[in-house]
Amino acid sequence: MTASQVNFASFIQARDRAASTSVVVERFKEQAIVATGVEMVYRSGSQVYPVLRGVDLTIQQGDIHLLMGPSGSGKTTLLSILAGILTPTAGSVKLLGQEITKMSRAQLAHFRLQNIGFIFQGFNLFPALTASENVEVALKVKGVRGATNRRRMAHELLAQVKLDDRINHLPRDLSGGQKQRVAIARALAGDPQIIMADEPTAALDSHSGHAVIELLRQLAKQSNRTVLIVTHDPRLIDVADRVSTLEDGILRQ
């Protein structure tokens, strides 16, 4: 081979390597949550309660995905499995390209801390801590060093959810919508790529519910975060990219 042929061959090899890497990155980016054949059976003595019967679910990165279905259909069970809080009886779950169903408890706990933020119906704030301190605690758990640093970051997160004028308020001095916004700021601590929310608007009146929905939409779209929401709230359908319905243990996307 001549020198120019060698150069051209190396160029082609480098280009193909780059192309295959970008395909991998693309694919990784596109599928934030992939559940395959997920089954869950609860047992109580000799009684067996099958709740999920082979659930397949793919959620793209940056999407707001709603999980709906009648009461008792297994939505919280599925969310807990997708978050790695419950281990399914069968099937696998991949988050951000990593199979969490194969991780040890320690690996899973670390992965959750780094990559998932949770929002609950009942806010789950520490009642004796201010809005800022509630977020600071989450930052500490996620490994952010330095009290001053955590305080500054907590204020930035609270500003992001438009609560900069309430940073020193205790939860009892905040409205339901404001409490949920503190909970959202806390879920954003550590900048997780996935946010999971269980009935985030159920305890809110219509006005606060709308504000929280709009905030969740902004969070997903501005930062390309994936937001998975279990809800009965039909108002959320307008902001969702996809809706799945769970019924009798079967998921329809």
Ligand SMILES: Nc1ncnc2c1ncn2[C@@H]1O[C@H](COP(=O)(O)OP(=O)(O)OP(=O)(O)O)[C@@H](O)[C@H]1O
């Ligand atoms: N630890 C458990 N042991 C036994 N059965 C359970 C357990 N947890 C949940 N279940 C049952 O599994 C089914 C699904 O519960 P799950 O909470 O996942 O439903 P859901 O769709 O989230 O309900 P809701 O909309 O009312 O919150 C229910 O029949 C429930 O009673």
